[in-house]
């Protein structure tokens with residue numbers, strides 16, 4: 001297993017699966033401005049997927065391209081964290097998930113801009129502006145709804161409680177990460193945790209929300225060992241045309 | 251069209267003021283929100299722009315139906331961008347309507363209680379990927395037919411919204427046609443999907459222009475006010491004349507045995523759509539009316555706590571700011 005390929009799949013699968021989830025909101029959001037913003041976020045994430053998985057395919061050198069990786073791998077070959085494959089829930093949970101992810105994504109990309117691999121540094125540079133904007137929006141929404149009405153507060157607290165156990169996986173470190181950190185290609189995820197906690201603590205304080213005490217973390221997504229039941233359904237939908245009509249071009 | 255069968259509202263103002271107003275329109279001047287305007291002009295425009303806006307919003311649903319199943323990352327991105335554009339069109343149009351003194355929320359409530367309509371076309375289902383091609387090619391194509399002349403409409407904010415919108419609509423039509431090309435030149439199954447999509451969307455697209463209004467008094471008033479620029483039949487003919495060669499180029503057959511070139515008129519002769527079906531759809535009995543309205547109501551009802559939460563937060567912030575000053 002090539003660590004670079006593995007790492008690039010982790011990046012690209014996160015953006016692909018989250019982009020898919022966010023796109024499910026299209027036409028169904030609570031406010032028109034949110035519909036536009038969510039479609040825009042999904043669009044950015046799909047564009048980022050093309051870059052990450054495109055590079056993954058290139059590194060792999062097995063004749064696959066980004067579409068083949070996205071549309072023909074089965075669930076166990078996906079390397080996204082569990083957080084992004086969870087169903088959307090209500091709008092509050094969707095925005096909470098976005099904020100928890102964006103806060104990490106933004107930190108990682110800042111580090112990756114200094115990657116010793118120029119191709120990775122270039123993607124990080126290109127995508128970090130988009131992600132900074134995603135974070136600004138998701139953060140504002142979490143704060144607005146957390147510190148809004150009694151109902152919106154309760155829903156946002158419930159969302160944070162439900163999702164927080166999926167945050168820890170973002171900071172897991174394994175042999176892949178060690179190899180990449182050693183080569184200066186990518187940061188050791190564990191090293192980002194303090195900066196992340198500082199951010200999230202600030203956001204949640206402003207949102208008048210309480211971060212759960214437990215650091216318990218569900219994992220199994222970024223190494224593909226045990227995804228949730230939800231990923232299979234997501235892939236069934238996303239990959240259906242390519243699998244029903246193999247060999248067609250679209 | 252996106253705004254179908256707009257009846258003009260009665261006006262009984264001072265004849266001299268009306269004549270002056272008409273003279274401004276005849277001179278090609280734009281009417282701006284602060285200018286005097288006949289009540290009928292204002293109310294007709296609210297209905298037309300509102301219906302147009304609702305169509306953009308409901309129009310997200312049939313295409314949104316395929317975003318999660320788009321066959322490639324590129325197609326997914328293009329479709330997302332398109333649906334996002336439609337939401338943006340809705341936003342510009344609601345803003346244009348607001349300048350006439352009606353809020354977006356009030357318009358939305360009229361959509362949800364059924365007192366305002368949206369275009370009949372969005373009550374048809376999108377059943378295969380080729381429908382994403384057919385919708386872009388035919389539906390956006392028909393919309394462009396109507397909206398290009400509306401760039402010259404007399405009401406300034408509406409005209410300016412149309413100018414912005416038309417730029418994006420031509421991109422929508424091109425991407426739709428591009429999907430059709432791929433499908434029509436693809437595998438036998440893809441060809442079958444493409445023909446099937448054309449079969450299902452042809453007549454509903456012709457219906458978008460509305461029934462013949464050459465004899466309608468409403469239409470005459472709206473044309474005098476430059477709220478309407480062409481008759482429904484003119485636009486429909488133009489659409490057929492433009493689309494037939496495009497279908498031929500794709501190698502697809504338009505589902506009308508009587509369609510033929512008429513050398514004398516210089517236009518295609520074609521069959522009228524089934525207007526009974528059109529009126530059924532307008533009444534609420536189209537294939538997807540119930541689903542479309544359910545989806546919009548659900549979005550609105552389940553979003554209430556979000557809108558209230560964000561408003562409450564904005565109020566708190568304003569209060570804190572004033573307290574600090």
Ligand SMILES: [Fe+2]
Pocket residue numbers: 306335336339415419
């Ligand atoms: Fe549009």
Ligand SMILES: [Fe+2]
Pocket residue numbers: 306309336389390393
């Ligand atoms: Fe449209």
Ligand SMILES: [Fe+2]
Pocket residue numbers: 336390418419422
């Ligand atoms: Fe369009």
